[in-house]
Amino acid sequence: MRVVDILAKKRDGGSLSPAEIDQLVYGFTAGDVADYQMAAFLMAAYLNGMTPDETFYLTQAMVKSGDTVDLSAIQGIKVDKHSTGGVGDKVTLILAPMMAAVGLKVAKMSGRALGHTGGTLDKLGSIPGFNVNLTEQQFVDQVNNIGVAIIGQTKEICPADKKMYALRDVTATVPSIPLIASSVMCKKIAGGADVIVLDVKAGSGAFMKTVADAKRLAEELVAIGRKFGKKVVAVISNMDQPLGSTVGNSLEVEEAIDAMRDFGPADVLDLTVTLGSYLMVGAGAASSTKEAVGILSGALESGRVLQKFEQLIEVQGGDASVIENPRGVLPHARFVEDVEAMGDGYVHRINAEMIGKAAHILGAGREKLGDDIDYGAGIIITHKVGDFVHAGDPIAQMHSSDARKFNEAREIIQNAFQLGSTAYAVPSTICDIIT
DSSP: OOHHHHHHHHHTTOOOOHHHHHHHHHHHHHTOSOHHHHHHHHHHHHHHOOOHHHHHHHHHHHHHTSOOOOOTTSOSOBEEEEEOOOSSOOHHHHHHHHHHHTTOBEEEEEOOOOSSSOOHHHHHHTSTTOOOOOOHHHHHHHHHHHSEEEEEOOSOOOHHHHHHHHHHHHTTOOOOHHHHHHHHHHHHHHTTOSEEEEEEEESTTSSBOSHHHHHHHHHHHHHHHHHTTOEEEEEEEEOSSOSSSEESHHHHHHHHHHHHTTOSOHHHHHHHHHHHHHHHHHTTSOSSHHHHHHHHHHHHHHTHHHHHHHHHHHHTTOOGGGTTOHHHHSOOOSEEEEEEOSSOEEEEEEOHHHHHHHHHHHTSSOSSTTOOOOTTOEEEEOSOTTOEEOTTOEEEEEEESOGGGHHHHHHHHHHHEEEESSOOOOOOSEEEEEO
16 A cells, blocks of 8 residues: 555554554655654644554564564563653662562663653662673673663664654654553563553653543553553653652762661652552462562561662672762762742642653753763752741752752742642542553
8 A cells, every 4th residue: 555545544543554654654764754744743643642462563563673682681571661651750770689688570761761860770870880781691690690780772673663763852743642542651561571560650740641541552552562561550640749859860869778777758659669569469479469568578678679789780890888988989960059939838749740741940851862961960859849938938949050040940949839828638649540
């Protein structure tokens, strides 16, 4: 079939066959389908939606457009987690060693992030010496030996997705649930894990601004995973304020270490243990989430999770003394300045997206891949939703190596805090579970 006929079919509300979707995706990857033709398909999909079968076929085609990761040489059940992106999200730093501490295998491939702050690789990159560039054999051997490895992607995974996302970004077709779902799941399927838990964020600091939209996305993600024969659960979590108290690479590593000592922020621990409990049940390591929570709590209290993180750092060449002396080992910003509350009241909301933008201004994120990150830059939130503050109280602390950035960031942070005269309940971290 001619490409123009496929586009006309989708434009007119028809459902595309697997062969038609393959022709579009493979042709676009090879350069035989022009950018403007793929842009037309994306807009038609955005306006008319896609059936569950179409979304699955699109995901399948994107998986087949590149390499897949073969984890068969790793003994045991391989588990993985994906977050749709939030502010202050340091969960992977805790969850990966936590799963290894209870006997599961975590073969984690991550990418470097754009936007507010760095991704998991950038957070780990703030630990001096930490090497994310292992060979495939080193990666497999490490997971077999200690249960966990976190590296940068070594294969060309889902190249069609990369090309399509670049077009979506400039054609106003990013906010399409089927297109988002296929983009997320193609990488998870290509990654080779047996059991996947998805952390779908909802709120001001998330792509999906409402729980209802996050639920729709979660249902699509889980359905795709199940069609590929994977065990998949989606946890919808609150992103109407930053997760934990820190936003920024080395600041988040330090907070993650506190959490692994079992005295970190309650929301971080709650989300991490919830995600971990569903991975354990999916892998058959616990008969119920209640049992899994007990096992994971014991692993934290005994210090086994922190010991596993220390082992991960040491084996991948990092300075493991960061565990005992994070402030002495991690990079810190040259300048620190408090942000003061502009009035009296209870904190009703902290716009996480605005906090993320302020952290980016301070140097914690990058505009494009290859840009340098100020590992020590970021924000410490000193009052969270539900707290009472007086005018002039410090509500946050800015960290940057460039003090000239403080004025712009301060105004954004102050505006992110919404105060009210009445007491305000602390919001639940977990909004829903999609199984």
